[in-house]
Amino acid sequence: MENLHEILGSKWFKLSCAVAGVVVFGYVIVKRFTRREKKIAPKDTVILYQFGRGPKAPSISPFPLKLETYLRMANIPYENDLTGKMSSKGKTPWMEYNGVAVADSQFCIEYLNKERGIDLNAHLTAEQKAIARAFQKMTEENLYWVLFSWNWIHDSKKEVCKLFPYPRPVALFFYYKLKGKAVGYAKAQGMGRHTSKEVMSIFQQDIQALGTFLGQKPFLMGDEPCEADCAVFGMLAQVVWQMPNSPHEIWIKKEFPNLIEYCYRMKERFWPDWDENITEPERKKME
Template sequence: MTSRELYIFGSAFGLPSIDPHCLALIAYLSITGYEDYSIVECNDPALSPTGELPMLHDGKNWIGGANRILAYLSKTGHNADKRLSKEMVAKSVSHQALVDENLADAILFSWFADSENYIGSIRKTYSDLLPFPSRYYVPIQMKKSAIQRVQKYGGQIESSGSNLVNTSKTQIYDVARDCYRVLNRRLGEQDFLFGDAPTTLDAKVFGYLALQLYPEIPNRRFGMILESQFPRLARYCDRCRERFLSGVPKPISAAEATATAAAAGATDVQAGSGSSSNPFMYAGEWLKGMFQSSKTTHGATGGAKEKSAEERDFARKRALAVGLGLVAMVVYVIGNGLVVIGTEDDEEGGYSGAGEGAFGLVEGGAPMFEEVHVPTEDFDGDDD
C-alpha cells in the first residue's frame, strides 16, 4: 500500500462514498492528478485526529475535514483552481458556500425528514456501513440532528407510515430549485462550471448532485426535479461521474490499511505525536495486545516460549475486565437512553439517541462545517 490514503465513509448507491464531502474529495483528487493513493473505507469519524471524515494521510501528515484537505492540497501543488482569475476564484467561493448550505440541507431533508426514505432505505444503508455498536444508534442520531437542522424550512415532519411531510408547506424544494437555477446559469453550454476543465466547484457540486440523482430511494423528488426541470445539470452530473470516478482505486478496509502499515514497519505512526500519529495503527496495536494468545510470547531473540502460570492468569483477568467493560458500556448506553430497544413503531424501528453522527453532523445536531449564508450578489444572468 502507498503512503497516501484517503479515509472516507463507505460506498453506497453505486457511488464510492455515501458522503458528499468524501465524493467531492475523490473528484478533486481526480481533477488534480493526485496519483498513487489508496482509498480506505473507515466509517468512523472518531478515529480521525479531528473527528472528521474525509481524512487524508500524505506521508507523515494526517489532515481531517474536507476544507482542510482542500487547503493542504492547494498548498502542496495540487490546486484545481490555478488557471482561474481572482474574480473567478471569488465567484467559485460564493457558489461553494451556496451549495454547502442549500444542497446539504436538501439531502438531509430527503434522507432523514422523509420517513419513507429513512425507513425504506437510508437507515439500513448506514447500518450496513457502520461498525458495532455504532450501527444501532448512529442512524437515529443522524435523523434527530438532521430534522433539527431542516425544521427551519417549515412543513410537517411525519414519523410513521408512508405519510410524508406536507410538501406544500415546506420551503426546501424552492431553496433547492433556486440553487439549481444558479448552477444552471453558471454552467451554460460549457462542459464544466468554469469552462472546458473542471475545478474545485465542480468537485463539490458533483458530490451533492450525485447523491440526489443516483440513489434508488422510495421518494426521489429532488432527483426528479433535476431530471425534469434542469436536464442540463443532470447531464453535467453524468459527465462528471464518468470523468471523476473512472479511475478510482479499489477501496480497502481500515483493518487492511493498519495491517499493511504494520507489516511495512511504518515509522510515522507514533501514538500521541499530534498530526503525524496514525490513530488506526494505535488502536489496532492496542487491540492486538489485549487479545493476543495467552499460550505463547516472544523473547528478545524472537523465539516462542510458554507463558508462566502468572502470565496466563493475568491474561484471563484482562480478557474478563474487557468483557465486563463492554457489558458496562451497554448498560450505560441503554440506561441513559442512548439506545432504546423497542418495536417498529418506537423511534422509527427501535433506535434512539443523540450525539455524533456522520454526513457533517456532530453532537447536539450542530453541523460539522460552519453555517454559511446565501450570497446576495447577482449570479450570472437568467435561466434558459
C-alpha cells in the first residue's frame, strides 16, 4: 500500500499522467475538427461513395467509373462522397438513395432502374441483351482480374503506385501494405496463380472478343449506348488512361484501335468535364 502511495506521488507518474492527458485531449480535438459531416442528399438524389479522383481518370477503379457513367447515362442526379468510405460489404462503390444504402455497382444500377423506371437496354432485343450481359461479365469477372494481377503481381515497375495521391516513397509504403491482401485476392480468384505470359494471353483473347464484336459500331450493341457500355468503358478506361505504355495499352492500340476510339467516344458523350491533363491542385479543388 505504501508502495502504491509512493508510485502515485512520484514525479514520473505525474509526468506520465500529464503526457497521457495531453495526448488524449489532442486526439479528441483533432477528431472533433477533422470529422466529416455526413452528406445529406436531397430527395431522389444519389450519394455515390467511392475513392477519391484518380490522376488521369475520375476513378482509379473500374466499378465506381461504371456506376458514375451509368448515373450520367440515365440522367440521375447525384453527389459524390470521395472520402473512400467502404460499403457494408467492404467494397467500393456503393450508394445511398432516399435513405437506403445499396452496396455493389450492379445492385445500385438494378435498384435505381426499379425505383425510377429506367431501362437503358430497352432498345435491345432479348438476344442482344444476352450478348451484352455475357460481355459485361467477361469484362468484370475476368478482364478485371487480368489487370488486377498485372498491377499487383506482374508489373515489376509497380506503376500502380502512380495512382496513389502520394510521393513515390509514401506510395511504395502503401503498395507494400496492400500487396499481401491483393495477391491473396488474385490467388483466391485464380488469375493470380497464372504466369505473366498466361495472363497476357487471357487479356489478348478478351480484348480480341470485345474489339471484334465492337467492330465499327459506335457502342457495344449498336448506335446507342446501353448498360453494358458503362462496365466495359469503366474497365477499358483503366488501361487507356491509367496504364499508359503498359504491354496492355500498347497491344490494344496496335491491334484494336477501335476500342481506344470507343473509350474516347464514351468519354466525350458522358464525361465532357473529365480533363485528363488536369493538374493536381485543380483536381483537388473539384473534390
